[in-house]
Amino acid sequence: xxxxxxxxxxxxxxxxxxxxxxxxxxxxxxxxxxxxxxxxxxxxxxxxxxxxxxxxxxxxxxxxxxxxxxxxxxxxxxxxxxxxxxxxxxxxxxxxxxxxxxxxxxxxxxxxx
Numbered sequence: 001x002x003x004x005x006x007x008x009x010x011x012x013x014x015x016x017x018x019x020x021x022x023x024x025x026x027x028x029x030x031x032x033x034x035x036x037x038x039x040x041x042x043x044x045x046x047x048x049x050x051x052x053x054x055x056x057x058x059x060x061x062x063x064x065x066x067x068x069x070x071x072x073x074x075x076x077x078x079x080x081x082x083x084x085x086x087x088x089x090x091x092x093x094x095x096x097x098x099x100x101x102x103x104x105x106x107x108x109x110x111x112x113x
Contacts, residue, residue: 001113003028006038006046006093014092017103021094024113028094037086040079046093049100054078057102059090 003026008014021028031038038046047057054075059065065088068081082088092103098112 001026001097003097004031004095005029006031006033006089006091008032008034008091011091013103013106017092017094017106017109020106020109021113026096026113033086033089033091037083037089040083043079043082043089046095046100049095050093050102052102057090057093058082059088062088064088 003021005014005018005021005028007018007030009032018028018030043057047054050057055078058070058078058081060071064085065071068085070078070081070088073081090102090104094101094103094109094112096112101108101112103109
């Protein structure tokens with residue numbers, strides 16, 4: 001089965017999710033999304049495929065979230081901000097042949113293995 005993880009090696013949850021994939025016999029394509037960010041269209045697709053709201057895909061604990069006054073932003077503004085500043089993308093997203101999940105919590109990934 002093909003798998004892709006939008007990964008930040010500095011994030012413990014992202015590292016644990018990568019380990020989970022490998023422990024389940026997958027060697028995923030690792031996309032370090034801070035270096036190679038998904039396009040806005042790719043973000044829209046991943047969020048829709050994961051079955052979550054746009055706001056759930058935003059890292060609210062990032063200082064930039066407050067700096068950009070995103071607390072009351074609509075979906076379009078949030079997507080624009082994530083596309084321009086990939087540090088705002090919650091991590092990690094995992095894509096397999098069985099679907100897409102945001103690994104928050106990590107156990108959500110089991111649904112697509």
